[in-house]
Amino acid sequence: MPKQFRARISSLEPTPREVFFNRRKFLSTVSMGIAAASSQFCRASQLGEDERLKPPIQRPDVFPATRNAGYALPEGMRADLTPRVTAASYNNFYEFLPGGAGPVWKYAGDFKVDPWKVEVDGQCNNRMTLDLDDIFAFPHEERVYHFRCVERWAMNVPWSGFPLSKLIEKADPKPSAKFVRFTTARKPNQMPGLRETSYYPWPYQEALRIDEAMNELTMAVTGVYGEPLLKQHGAPLRIIAPWKYGYKNPKSIVRIEFLSKQPKTFWMIQPHEYGFLSNINPNIPHPRWSQARSYWVGTDQWFPTPIFNGYGEYVAGLYPDEPRTPQEPLRSGQVAR
Numbered sequence: 001m002p003k004q005f006r007a008r009i010s011s012l013e014p015t016p017r018e019v020f021f022n023r024r025k026f027l028s029t030v031s032m033g034i035a036a037a038s039s040q041f042c043r044a045s046q047l048g049e050d051e052r053l054k055p056p057i058q059r060p061d062v063f064p065a066t067r068n069a070g071y072a073l074p075e076g077m078r079a080d081l082t083p084r085v086t087a088a089s090y091n092n093f094y095e096f097l098p099g100g101a102g103p104v105w106k107y108a109g110d111f112k113v114d115p116w117k118v119e120v121d122g123q124c125n126n127r128m129t130l131d132l133d134d135i136f137a138f139p140h141e142e143r144v145y146h147f148r149c150v151e152r153w154a155m156n157v158p159w160s161g162f163p164l165s166k167l168i169e170k171a172d173p174k175p176s177a178k179f180v181r182f183t184t185a186r187k188p189n190q191m192p193g194l195r196e197t198s199y200y201p202w203p204y205q206e207a208l209r210i211d212e213a214m215n216e217l218t219m220a221v222t223g224v225y226g227e228p229l230l231k232q233h234g235a236p237l238r239i240i241a242p243w244k245y246g247y248k249n250p251k252s253i254v255r256i257e258f259l260s261k262q263p264k265t266f267w268m269i270q271p272h273e274y275g276f277l278s279n280i281n282p283n284i285p286h287p288r289w290s291q292a293r294s295y296w297v298g299t300d301q302w303f304p305t306p307i308f309n310g311y312g313e314y315v316a317g318l319y320p321d322e323p324r325t326p327q328e329p330l331r332s333g334q335v336a337r
């Protein structure tokens with residue numbers, strides 16, 4: 001991890017992550033000694049290396065999906081893919097591993113993603129309950145996108161799935177639908193991070209404006225690197241909106257809701273740090289670090305952060321007032337964009 005890395009959480013994380021995990025490791029070692037080999041963390045530590053890259057679902061009829069070469073990586077950007085194992089080893093998924101990115105895969109052993117249901121409801125004419133067959137029935141394609149976490153690590157990843165607009169069209173939103181909210185799985189018996197972090201507003205929810213959700217870049221993602229999504233990447237269904245910070249890309253979705261009013265989202269509990277729009281913008285510093293530069297995940301190689309992550313040709317028109325000159329960091333009490 002580069003020296004410059006600083007934890008996402010400040011005041012909200014009562015237990016620093018190192019302490020949290022050392023304590024867990026200590027407790028699980030003790031409990032193993034006593035006999036309770038059923039502890040999540042005991043079992044987690046026994047996960048074999050092969051678990052890290054093993055898709056939890058098999059769909060040979062869908063994967064690998066044909067790559068859509070129409071979506072090139074942003075110009076001037078390094079063009080090679082991030083190694084699959086690197087992307088699968090350093091993930092953000094607080095339900096399993098709170099406090100920042102890390103080896104989520106080690107803690108996802110108990111997570112069950114098949115069967116799965118996604119409720120589609122709210123302000124739409126065609127409410128639906130989708131199962132895995134319904135989700136995989138959408139015509140799939142692969143797109144290589146540049147991805148950027150608010151913590152500053154970045155990667156180039158081939159995601160498979162379909163434009164979210166296809167699902168939205170099927171649901172037939174009413175004119176009153178102005179926002180789309182995504183609710184993600186909350187399964188404390190399968191997600192060890194949930195059990196330790198009652199101070200967070202679970203379940204993890206994110207939302208987009210309907211025009212953002214309908215944008216051609218926004219994907220409903222079911223696969224990565226030519227195979228079904230790994231648990232640590234958000235199996236079986238997540239969102240990728242590549243011009244927004246990673247936290248606007250919710251994982252393991254169980255509900256998609258059309259709303260008339262802008263909802264509160266998970267990270268807005270720290271409103272001066274994480275706004276609703278959260279477009280990637282080098283001019284808007286995080287209150288505790290600059291966003292002007294990014295680094296390739298797993299390396300110490302830094303590069304300038306492009307505005308909208310390099311996808312301005314698709315999305316700049318949605319945000320005529322996006323700041324184009326360096327801004328002052330916000331203070332507590334202010335509200336981020």
Ligand code: MTE
Pocket residue numbers: 087090091092093094095148149150184185204232233234245246247248249250251252
């Ligand atoms: N979705 C859920 N349900 N829970 C999370 O903690 N973290 C977000 C996002 N989606 C998160 C989530 C953050 S902060 C990032 S950077 C991306 O997932 C990381 O995606 P990746 O681990 O597949 O690279």
